[in-house]
Amino acid sequence: MNESQSIVKKPILFNTEMVKAILENRKTCTRRIIKKKYENADIEWFENKYGKRLVYIQNDAPAPRRNPNGTTTHSLIAMEEIKKPYQIGDILYVRETWAIQSMSNSDKRIKFMYKVLGDKDLEIRYVSSSRYEELLKYSYKNGWQPSLFMPKEAARIFLKITNIRAERLQDITEEQAKLEGAYMPCYKCGTRELTSDSVTLFKVIWESTLKKDHLEMYNWKSNPWVWAIEFEVIQNM
Numbered sequence: 001m002n003e004s005q006s007i008v009k010k011p012i013l014f015n016t017e018m019v020k021a022i023l024e025n026r027k028t029c030t031r032r033i034i035k036k037k038y039e040n041a042d043i044e045w046f047e048n049k050y051g052k053r054l055v056y057i058q059n060d061a062p063a064p065r066r067n068p069n070g071t072t073t074h075s076l077i078a079m080e081e082i083k084k085p086y087q088i089g090d091i092l093y094v095r096e097t098w099a100i101q102s103m104s105n106s107d108k109r110i111k112f113m114y115k116v117l118g119d120k121d122l123e124i125r126y127v128s129s130s131r132y133e134e135l136l137k138y139s140y141k142n143g144w145q146p147s148l149f150m151p152k153e154a155a156r157i158f159l160k161i162t163n164i165r166a167e168r169l170q171d172i173t174e175e176q177a178k179l180e181g182a183y184m185p186c187y188k189c190g191t192r193e194l195t196s197d198s199v200t201l202f203k204v205i206w207e208s209t210l211k212k213d214h215l216e217m218y219n220w221k222s223n224p225w226v227w228a229i230e231f232e233v234i235q236n237m
Helices: 016-023 129-140 174-179 198-208 212-218
Strands: 008-013 029-033 041-048 051-058 079-081 091-095 098-104 109-114 118-126 158-168 225-234
Touching: 098 129, 174 198
Parallel strands: 008 091
Antiparallel strands: 029 225, 041 051, 051 079, 091 158, 098 109, 109 118, 158 225
């Protein structure tokens, strides 16, 4: 195992359209929702002499109370720093929609295929006997399998984190929308040019990826907090 492989930490999920954009070098950034951890806490920036941090901060603490002796009682407001899910330099493997084309019991060889290119795109992996037995159940499943269940052995796209920051969804700029793969076709010239309206396209893409139960809470209008994660593709891992 080389040094790059040794620091692969976590998977990251992309739908088929976004995988295609990554493979075509059109997407080098992704935004992921920062979900509220507590019902009685808001997400805000907090800054003091130690620096600026994103925190969960309690929103239902009692107001200061004036006492009969002239003193004031202040209620302690609970606060918790929100940790970044990744650090610059982390290498992630992409989970995408996948399937097993075939398995060879003699040499424990598995052929994985990916929805983005169907059976034209295969990866061959050799695994241990115990892992082969664990993955055997997928060979009996028909159709494409959800990215959530893609085994690490099937990974063929690796991303190196180059930048990560917290911001509100609507803070995205035209340039950042382009990095998200929000390309608009230019029908006049017949090429895939970038237009000045990439943010509008990004809004459509963003809401198309939300689950129904998340649509109201995390849509464009609600302007949720997100991690803006920039990356580069790592080859030959």
